[in-house]
Amino acid sequence: MAQPFAPRFRRPLVVLLCAQFLLSASGATEIPAVGANARWPQPALQVSQTEPNFQAPSATHCARPVQTHETPGVRNAQLQRPRPTPAPTMGHLDAAPPEALRKATPAAAAETKAYGSSARELSAAVPPAAEFAPAPAAVAPVAPLPPASPAPRASIAQPVQAGRPANEPVTAGMVDDNADFNEYLNFRGRTQVAHRERDINMRYLLQVRDARGAVVPDAEVAVQAPSGAAMWARTDAGGRAWLHPLAFDRTHSRMYEVTVRKNGRQGTAFLQRGQKNAVDVVIDRPGAAPARAQLDLVFLIDATGSMVDEIAKLKSTLRTIADEVARLPSRPDTCFGLVAYRDVTDDFVVRRHDFTDNLNAFQGVLNGLQAAGGGDYPEAMNEALAETVHQLNWRGTGTTRLVVLLADAPPHLDYGGPQYDDSMVAALGKGIKVFSVGASGLDKQGEYIQRQIAQYTGGRFVFLTYKEGSNPASGPGSETRHDVANYSVQTLDRLIVRLVSEELGKLPAGG
Secondary structure, eight states: OBOOOOOOOOSOHHHHHHHHHHHHHHOOOBOTTTTTTOOOOOOOBOOOTTSOOOOOOOBOOOOSOOOEEEEEOOOOTTOOOOOOOOOSSSOOBOSOOOHHHHSOOHHHHHHHHHHOOOOOSSOOOOOOOOOOOOOSSOOOOOOOOOOOSSOOHHHHSOGGGGGSOTTOOOEEEEEOTTTTHHHHHHHHHHOOOOOBOOOOSSOEEEEEEETTSOBOTTOEEEEEOTTSOEEEEEOOTTSEEEEOGGGTOTTOOSEEEEEEEETTEEEEEEEETTOOSOEEEEESOOOOOOSSOEEEEEEEEEOSGGGHHHHHHHHHHHHHHHHHHHTSTTOOEEEEEEEEEOOTTSSEEEEEEEEESOHHHHHHHHHTOOOOOOOSSOBSHHHHHHHHHHHSOOBOTTEEEEEEEEESSOBOSSSOSOOHHHHHHHHHHHTEEEEEEEOTTOOHHHHHHHHHHHHHHTOOEEEEEEEETTEEEEEEOSBOSSSOOSOOEEEHHHHHHHHHHHHHTTSOTTO
16 A cells, blocks of 8 residues: 655756756756666555555456455444544645534434434445544634525435436536636635645646657656655546645645656646646557456445435446446547445445456445435545545556536545545546536535535536526526536436546547
8 A cells, every 4th residue: 555655856956947947948948868777666565545546556367256345334323533643745624514514403313213213234254444534633723604595405305306206307507617716716725624634726738648659548647846856647537637736835846757657658737837738748659458348347436315216316327327338429438436425323334346347246336225324414424535535446558437416415624544635635646537416405415525626636517407406306407506517417317427428528539
């Protein structure tokens, strides 16, 4: 297992100063000769479960039966929760979650009772319960948030919604916060909610190509500051990655070294703070693309009681999604994974089903998933996202790795253990894009966090739409209560296929 590396900046300061002078004079960002013989920094051993783990994906196949692992919950109403864990570098907990969202309302209790507690859907080897490590120190006091405008989930997910016709479509819209980055920054500025902070105000595009000009997908990227602060990334199917230096470097360096490698070939460039153009890196002959595209697709699902409609719809459309993905021009070799989560006081916290290429078996485990439990508003998204990023057998070089996160509540920010911002940072390092889907009842805090995760990993924010935006019981339509604009509407299954198609469509010829 690995953690964020802390390498020494390998070049003398004079080299950086000369490079900075050349960059300022010419406007270029690519200096391929400087890093031709650079060593790749190696991470140290992981020392804490709260630190990001950048161990590279390495599985070679998914031709196996479904393997299920479960983290049991603790059904104890008097559970004493650990104190908040601050992010290991820049992040901190901005404020405690609004009290109104922590408490289970009578409606929520009735909802949970109505759905009941699910039995174990599958027989599986169950590891010991996860231990959530307490934080080493308490978070500094902060000013309380203004009153939250959205009501708790129980009052939004009205019981009538669970009775929607089974054949009724689920409609959804989508926004790309990296494509309209200024509007995303405006959204962040006007949305004051509790969250884990990562500074993304400085954002730069990295583009990696080979000597012929073809894009280089799934190339490993290391970005280092003179102080030794560093981050990992992997390029997407289009050979691109978004870099956020201030998310890992508190010193606000003027220059960063960007090193890229794939299949033994390596290239280096320098990123100058404030530059307007993209960072271009060339790798000479990085190797032939796979004969067939490889896709690892995970459904990460909030499986608490209020998600009954969304889970039912996914069950009924999975085969349609799989068939349409299989017919895409790239004819991808697809592996499917499922991670379901509830909360620490439920029968299980996280239940993960590792990758398989057996669609019938995967449909079976999805059919066995029942929506139940919950109670208070936030759920165990932190734990589930960490297991998705770190515990699944993601395939190695040349794979497109996607997560569809379907949830109607934010994560608990008052637990110790894994934190979503660490997991999204690690996901970028492993080349995992998260497409966050906001289900009915998702409040402002949930929207903010889902968009954080999607934007940082290069994914998109998807949201369900209704005839009346504030009333999920009104049926499918084009309206939403979320803070978005300029979106088109499709059925959710078609939108998932579209996202997969657009990702795979970026692959170079032959991939």
